[in-house]
Every structure is written in C-alpha cells, then in structure tokens.
Amino acid sequence: xxxxxxxxxxxxxxxxxxxxxxxxxxxxxxxxxxxxxxxxxxxxxxxxxxxxxxxxxxxxxxxxxxxxxxxxxxxxxxxxxxxxxxxxxxxxxxxxxxxxxxxxxxxxxxxxxxxxxxxxxxxxxxxxxxxxxxxxxxxxxxxxxxxxxxxxxxxxxxxxxxxxxxxxxxxxxxxxxxxxxxxxxxxxxxxxxxxxxxxxxxxxx
Amino acid sequence: xxxxxxxxxxxxxxxxxxxxxxxxxxxxxxxxxxxxxxxxxxxxxxxxxxxxxxxxxxxxxxxxxxxxxxxxxxxxxxxxxxxxxxxxxxxxxxxxxxxxxxxxxxxxxxxxxxxxxxxxxxxxxxxxxxxxxxxxxxxxxxxxxxxxxxxxxxxxxxxxxxxxxxxxxxxxxxxxxxxxxxxxxxxxxxxxxxxxxxxxxxxxxxxxxxxxxxxxxxxxxxxxxxxxxxxxxxxxxxxxxxxxxxxxxxxxxxxxxxx
Numbered sequence: 001x002x003x004x005x006x007x008x009x010x011x012x013x014x015x016x017x018x019x020x021x022x023x024x025x026x027x028x029x030x031x032x033x034x035x036x037x038x039x040x041x042x043x044x045x046x047x048x049x050x051x052x053x054x055x056x057x058x059x060x061x062x063x064x065x066x067x068x069x070x071x072x073x074x075x076x077x078x079x080x081x082x083x084x085x086x087x088x089x090x091x092x093x094x095x096x097x098x099x100x101x102x103x104x105x106x107x108x109x110x111x112x113x114x115x116x117x118x119x120x121x122x123x124x125x126x127x128x129x130x131x132x133x134x135x136x137x138x139x140x141x142x143x144x145x146x147x148x149x150x151x152x153x154x155x156x157x158x159x160x161x162x163x164x165x166x167x168x169x170x171x172x173x174x175x176x177x178x179x180x181x182x183x184x185x186x187x188x189x190x191x192x193x194x195x196x197x198x199x200x201x202x203x204x205x
Numbered sequence: 206x207x208x209x210x211x212x213x214x215x216x217x218x219x220x221x222x223x224x225x226x227x228x229x230x231x232x233x234x235x236x237x238x239x240x241x242x243x244x245x246x247x248x249x250x251x252x253x254x255x256x257x258x259x260x261x262x263x264x265x266x267x268x269x270x271x272x273x274x275x276x277x278x279x280x281x282x283x284x285x286x287x288x289x290x291x292x293x294x295x296x297x298x299x300x301x302x303x304x305x306x307x308x309x310x311x312x313x314x315x316x317x318x319x320x321x322x323x324x325x326x327x328x329x330x331x332x333x334x335x336x337x338x339x340x341x342x343x344x345x346x347x348x349x350x351x352x353x354x355x356x357x358x359x360x361x362x363x364x365x366x367x368x369x370x371x372x373x374x375x376x377x378x379x380x381x382x383x384x385x386x387x388x389x390x391x392x393x394x395x396x397x398x399x400x401x402x403x404x405x406x407x408x409x410x411x412x413x414x415x416x417x418x419x420x421x422x423x424x425x426x427x428x429x430x431x432x433x434x435x436x437x438x439x440x441x442x443x444x445x446x447x448x449x450x451x452x453x454x455x456x457x458x459x460x461x462x463x464x
Contacts, residue, residue: 011326012298019279049326119328119378119408120431121250121461122207141208141461143250143281145328145377162207184281184303186245 083177256286275301322375386414
C-alpha cells in the first residue's frame with residue numbers, strides 16, 4: 001500500500017518511514033510534488049519541532065492539496081505537530097494557522113510544579129469506539145515529547161494526564177491525529193500504526 | 206501518569222559493544238543491534254549508543270552500526286560520541302537515530318546546540334555533561350565543575366550554569382554523568398542530580414554509579430531525575446530492564462512495565 005508522507009523540513013522522517021515499511025506499507029515522500037498527494041491512498045503528516053514550520057505546507061501548495069484529499073475521504077494521520085496542525089492554530093506561532101479541521105486551538109502546558117516539555121512514556125485513556133486505538137489496553141504506554149497540546153473535546157479519542165488532561169489522540173471521520181510518537185512507542189505504537197493502515201477509510205469527515 | 210525512564214546504554218568500539226573500567230581492559234559484550242533489541246524487548250524505555258572511540262576513521266563503522274541497530278528498534282534511540290558539527294549530527298539522524306548527544310564539541314562551540322536544535326528540533330539534542338563535585342568550594346555540589354576528556358580535564362565551567370545555558374540554546378535533555386560516582390556501583394550522585402534538575406525545565410537523565418535497585422529509587426526520589434542510565438548492570442544479563450522495573454514498581458516508582 002502506498003502511503004504519502006509529507007516532508008515539511010521539520011525534523012527527521014527516518015523513524016516514521018522505517019515503522020511504515022516494517023508494517024508492509026510503501027511510503028513515498030513529498031515536499032511539494034502535489035501529484036503524490038492527489039493520488040495518495042493514505043497520508044501521514046509527521047512532525048517534531050515548531051508549529052511555525054507548517055508555513056512551508058502553505059507555501060508549497062501542500063495545504064490545499066491535503067485539504068482536498070481529506071475532503072475526498074483519503075485516510076489522514078497527523079503525528080505530534082502534524083496533529084496540532086489539524087486545529088485552528090497554536091499559541092506556539094500565533095500568526096500561523098492550522099487547517100481548523102478541529103476548531104479549537106493548541107496551547108502550552110501551564111508552568112508550575114512539573115517540567116515542560118512533557119517527555120517520556122505516558123498512558124492513554126482510550127475512549128470507546130476509537131478505530132485508531134482499537135486493541136490498546138489499559139497499562140500500555142506511548143512516547144511523548146512536546147510542550148504544546150490540544151484540548152479535550154468531543155472528537156478526542158484518547159486522554160493523557162500531564163499537569164492537566166489533554167487530547168493525546170483525536171479522530172473524526174477519515175482524519176486522525178496522535179500527539180505521541182507511534183513510531184517510537186514499541187509494540188503499542190506499531191499496533192496503532194497498523195490500525196491506521198488497515199482502516200478501510202469509508203467515512204468522510 | 207508519566208513514568209520514570211530506564212535507559213540502556215551501549216558503549217561501542219569498532220562496531221561491537223564493549224565493557225570496561227574507565228575505558229581500559231575492554232571486554233567484548235556483543236553485537237549492538239542484538240543487544241539494543243534485547244534491551245527494548247525487556248522493557249528499556251530508550252537506547253543510548255555511545256561511540257567510545259569516536260575517531261575520524263571510525264565514522265563509517267559507526268554509521269553502519271547505527272543503521273543496523275535502528276533497523277528493528279521502535280523506541281527512542283540516541284547516539285553520542287564524536288559529533289562535532291551539525292553535519293555529523295545529520296548523518297547520524299539519517300542513519301536512524303532520533304537524538305544525538307553532544308559533549309565536548311558543544312563546550313568548545315556552544316552554538317552547535319542551537320544549530321542542531323534549529324534543524325532537527327530541541328527534542329533531538331541531548332547535552333551530555335561530565336561532572337565532578339568541587340571539593341575545594343564552599344558548596345561542592347552547587348559549584349560542581351564540568352570535565353572533558355573522560356573526566357581528566359576541567360572545562361572551566363560550572364555544571365549548573367552550563368546546563369542552564371544548554372537549555373537556553375535549545376537542548377531537549379541533559380545527560381548528567383557524575384565522574385565521582387561512575388564505575389563505583391555505590392549509587393548516583395543524588396545531590397548533584399537534584400541541583401541540576403531543579404535548575405532547568407528540561408528532563409535530566411542521571412548517569413554514573415548504578416549498582417542496585419535502591420540506587421534507582423533514590424535518584425528518582427531524592428535526585429529528582431526524570432530518567433536514569435543503566436550501563437554495565439545490563440550486560441551479560443546481570444540485571445534486565447524487566448527485573449529492574451518490576452522491583453522499581455514494587456518500591457512505588459511509576460514505570461512502564463513491558464507487555
């Protein structure tokens with residue numbers, strides 16, 4: 001299966017590509033070739049680093065191409081900053097919009113007793129009916145590294161507690177996002193990626 | 206709930222895992238890829254591969270080792286040793302590392318931290334600090350000194366200050382090795398670890414002195430460490446990540462138990 005992986009020069013794609021290949025997918029990478037988005041069977045938008053980096057998606061035309069693909073029902077998975085991009089924006093880069101597939105905004109963890117960034121393995125409270133997190137049991141952990149997070153809403157697929165509860169996964173129709181790094185989360189992460197790759201993708205958001 | 210991380214460290218020389226005291230009398234401890242996979246399977250939260258030779262001629266061997274080790278590894282993977290430029294770092298990331306650890310090169314040119322952080326994100330930059338308490342100072346912990354060349358030469362910097370600068374420049378984590386404790390198996394330097402952990406907002410990985418489970422309990426409690434490095438205790442099956450974590454869980458430390 002061909003998976004189009006979006007490269008917007010925010011960090012390193014090697015781990016994501018390796019995990020997808022390990023699961024039998026054939027990832028192709030684009031940093032601006034819109035045909036690869038227009039003909040995508042599935043799209044993965046990884047991303048570590050700063051929200052501002054997503055401006056490159058606008059500049060290259062990838063934002064419009066991805067919006068169109070989402071509207072056609074192509075299954076989409078955003079990872080970390082790639083998930084945050086699905087929201088209206090982030091206080092990390094106030095002038096840079098996301099695609100507002102989810103209308104809320106992402107914000108920094110409040111300062112206080114705990115360290116920010118949130119780095120390490122934390123648990124997921126999976127909401128009933130999540131397709132992406134099917135089979136993830138209580139007591140399984142995933143790897144996080146981030147300072148900004150999405151609020152808990154009706155589309156939240158999993159909640160994680162750090163300083164306060166936040167959306168560690170989100171789902172609506174064919175659009176899914178995870179704040180953690182499934183490619184770095186051992187067998188649990190691979191199970192989640194496998195769920196994404198095997199989802200039939202009939203529902204359109 | 207966030208868990209405390211147990212990180213397995215593999216010292217690598219010429220493409221093989223080695224074990225020795227103060228980098229002498231090296232004993233072959235196996236293939237890095239096999240060892241890393243075993244540690245990950247047994248519940249290590251992360252793998253650090255440290256190239257202890259770090260010679261120019263050895264770079265190709267190291268990159269090949271990183272590539273082979275990363276291939277089947279799906280937990281965070283950090284590589285250190287001999288990374289002197291953003292280009293060196295880029296090659297290691299390309300080979301499959303998620304993070305690089307920089308030490309003496311960052312002391313020589315602190316803008317190396319900024320440069321790697323800008324290209325690969327703060328989460329990809331670990332600043333390793335080799336520290337010794339300063340017995341002459343009125344406060345040996347607060348005034349602990351940074352050392353280079355395997356703990357032989359003072360760098361002329363205070364540990365806490367350097368950790369703060371590293372954070373300000375965009376480091377994602379601090380790997381703090383107590384040269385006083387390293388190799389002793391008598392416990393981590395909890396006072397020093399706590400001093401650094403309280404001075405920065407980024408995670409601090411404690412290293413040096415692990416010998417028993419109680420030492421880990423101590424460094425996560427009193428030492429305020431976010432993660433701890435276990436090197437020699439994992440080799441030759443002396444203590445696996447699994448058994449260490451089971452005992453930590455019994456002692457009330459929040460850890461990720463392997464499935």
